[in-house]
Amino acid sequence: MRRRITLLVAATTSIVLLAFLLPAAVLVSQVAESRAIDTAQAQLQVLIPSVGLDGRDEAAAAVAAASGGGRSVTARWTDGTWLGGTGVLGDAEPPAGPEVREAADGTRLVQPVRRDDGVAVVELFVPAAELRAGVTRTWLVLGGLGVVLLVLALVVADRLARSLTRPVTDLATTALRLGSGDLTARVTPDGPVEVREVGTALNRLAGRIGELLTAERESAADLAHRLRTPLTALRLDAEALPAAADRERLLDDVDALSRGVDEVISEARRTVREGLGAGCDAVAVLADRVRFWSVLAEEEQRDVGVQLAEGPLPVRVAAADLGAAVDALLGNVFAHTPEGTGFRVAVRPRDGGGAVVTVADRGPGMTDDAVGRGHSGGGSTGLGLDIARRTAEGSGGRLRLAASATGTDVTLELGPPAGQ
Missing domain, CATH: 3.30.565.10 (Histidine kinase-like ATPase, C-terminal domain)
Structure with a gap:
């Protein structure tokens, strides 16, 4: 019973933890990715005025300064040449508006910038490692928290199960003692109301059994004791016979019968049989x-x-x-x-x-x-x-x-x- 209660609590706690931790893990991943994208977009907003208003050299310097930390920034000038390396757009027409292009190695933000002499394009690459920065550590923290909560739940469940099963175990022990012949065995009612009622009933049953056995032993002893009067009369009659071998043998038989009656009385008055x-x-x-x-x-x-x-x-x-x-x-x-x-x-x-x-x-x-x-x-x-x-x-x-x-x-x- 104790093991079943512990397993039930373990299964229930595991389901609750999974229902909480799995969405939390997905949310952490999404938040980390959104944070990296928002940071990249803010960086783009800083570059747009330089690319849109400054000259080619100033724009190239701004693009070069923005690269680093795992990110790479490139720009396609209005004449089709790339500043800081060729981007994913290549020679294709610039997009009508900002775009987010995802790939296995990371995410690229493509931002068109309108100038007086045409349309320039700025690309900012965010690597996958930055998109998942801190996610693994947070997942480990969540997993550790889940393990701690599961262990605490098992400890509480074990203590609860022990408090429920201990009275039942005491009942079983007392019943075994009664079955082995120890009619003095009693249980201290404890635990839930139903278990306490069973313990009280077991104590009453043990007391009643003791009373019935006592009455039976006394009745048997009384019946055996009543035989002593006719045995005494029989002995007197045997002693009154003439001295002979038959007289002595009859007296021996009477003595043996008297000893048997005494044994019956002694046996009947034994408190309990030894049992086990x-x-x-x-x-x-x-x-x-x-x-x-x-x-x-x-x-x-x-x-x-x-x-x-x-x-x-x-x-x-x-x-x-x-x-x-x-x-x-x-x-x-x-x-x-x-x-x-x-x-x-x-x-x-x-x-x-x-x-x-x-x-x-x-x-x-x-x-x-x-x-x-x-x-x-x-x-x-x-x-x-x-x-x-x-x-x-x-x-x-x-x-x-x-x-x-x-x-x-x-x-x-x-x-x-x-x-x-």
Whole structure:
């Protein structure tokens, strides 16, 4: 926008300058020529009395004295002889009145002079250089003035365009910050009235989004908090059971469920999600989650294959979100495959930055539409794959599902952190 405004002003100024400078240049040329002709005619008027009244010798001396400075003066006497060189008239009849004869090398003024013994003719030659004296210098001055005016116009246009585009740029920056998850971003309304109205509306929108998210987080936290009462009752019932392995296992399950509820409350009360500013090491997160699930895999006699890339692989996902996505995928393996079914977990670098996480099992497989939210063929909520998909897409990547009768491969492509 700034560049377009500057170009528009440059084009308009150029047209105005051309409309002014071209006629001015033509006028300067005409004035210079007229000035030279007027000076030559005045010189002729000085010679006419001498040629018309004085004798031949006096007239020849006057003609010789008038020549010089680039001009040449000649005169044809009444007997046809030339004083000071042959003129352009030659032996032709003298004209009836004054004449101006133009040529490539200059202009000649022909003036007949009547004497008692006949008609004499005086010719005065004005060279082209004198006709254009000072024209080139004046044109250069006009051109320089035009350039100065054009530069000044461009400077003013650039400042004006900057004052118009700066508020729009601030609006775009604030919108990008809001899109990256910074709900505290606000714009200072500035610029034209329309731009100020947009800035005010954007601030109201950001405030409203923050209010809605706060209300949603509090509602989710309240719902999760309500689960603590029945969980407490369930724990008391489990503790009242006779001491046995089933009692201990039931208490462990209740504790795990309580921790899950606490995580839901903590997650719901996060101020904002990290958005584009999030980041973690995919290798470290995957190693941690594999260690967690390996205990249950050993109990169910499942073979676990782990392939971790060497060194850290930074990705644009918060560690908690990536851990939840991996837990969802591994939870699906344990929930929807028979005990003893092995699985493999791998992480490797992604072309262009980021990481590729793969969770593969040797179970019965699943349909391609299982990645849809709320869809499950195993009686579960159907949110596991959707959580993983949203995590991958939120990082700038995607989820790929390859299922067959011999197993399922779920691949998460995770984008690199912002700025890489």
